[in-house]
Amino acid sequence: MAFTLEVVGKGFRLKGADNKREIDVSPAQAKAWQEILDRRAREQGLKNSEELLANVKIAVPEAGDSQFKIGKQYELSDTDTMLMIDGNVQFANPDLIDAYHEGSLNPDFVLVPTMQPEGAPSAIDAIKAPASTPDGRKDAVKTYLGEHSGSVEERTNAAVALMDSRADFGSPELQAPRLKEIMDVLVEPHEGEDARKKIVDALKQHSWSSTDGKAMDDKGMDDKGMDKLISEHARAAYGIQ
Template sequence: MAFTLEVVGKGFRLKSADNKREIDVSPAQAKAWQEVLDRRAREQGLKNSEELLANVKIAVPEKGDSQFKIGKQYALSDADTMLMIGGNVQFSNPDLIHAYHEGSLNPDFVLVPTMQPEGAPAAIDAIKAPASTPEGRKQAVETYLGKHSGSVEERTNAAVALMESRADFGSPELQAPRLKEIMDVLVEPYEGEDERRSIVDALTQHSWSSEPADGNAPDDKGPNEKNLDDKGMDKLIAEHARTAYGLR
């Protein structure tokens, strides 16, 4: 499965889909990759790589990957996968993408759109409203997830769109409790341990973005930056699953 490209300070690293492998790239690679991503941004009508990374995820293929497989990995619908393929104008064939190899200065970057399911903005507004109540937030999340209840997978993917928007929950101190509230609404309909565990596993396997809650740049470790990074998210999810649902 494809790696996800992450920004680390002024450089990059690759994270595997199972979150068990991380590859830090060299300064020479980072410089070359920056140039490639700036070019990809211009092809998309964007100003630079910073603007590009604010709108898409970047997948870097492993052996056997294709754009179709990458679309499935990132939980895109068939229609959204075709849109993704159409947007990656650098590939003449969606299957002809090359596996990453160590030291590569010009890997095949696949731009994966960040799809926000219908209803998410309204739910986020309700969650972050200063005068919101626990019951009001729960109702907003229930209403939103109710539109995406075709399967456990669909419901979980929809919840990710809310949890990925944690920078909008208000003050940084509200991130963890709001995320727990969303998790509770997400798993509430499922009493079976296997179904609940599949949801928790899907959440911990997701590659979470780590945009600062206070709007600082990713390499700005100022005193107000208290956002949850990928490992912090995994810890919060696992601990809440254990204490709230008895899952170990």
């Protein structure tokens, strides 16, 4: 079973799934791993590895591990496991991850989702309330996103949290309609449901970087401008026409 990466001071160690085995890594490994994790954080639209580790667990595979097995180890649902696999874009095949070997400077790090950014649960409660109306749900989404509009990155993270597969919108058949309602607020309608679905999937995976180029030029941009920019980045990263 996979090791879990733990931060120890300015370094790292690996802890076995049985909570008994621990492997301290060398300073050279720690330096190389820090660079990798900082890069993974930027790919997720986060500032650095510290912010990354506040939102995910890092699994390091042993012999025989796959991402599917890691999902079960961390008690993810099948849906969340698939989202985890989609988000770990560094692996061409979820089964082809390398087992850790002593002294490795470039191990296969698997990012395992663990939590939603603060604020999403209350918005979800408002959306799924039995007495909610379409206009009421729209207002709840607008209010929630409006509280997370300090930057494109912050607003995107808020949208991703709201659409997280662990969100309980009530009965299962309400999941897809509620996600569409959220997207109706976040992204203006595009030509065809297929294009809309791709944008939804891109934002849910959140494996594209919104920290380069035009995304950083968001000073004074209103919510509509941010939403347009988020949509454009999702389209560019995933080849959405």
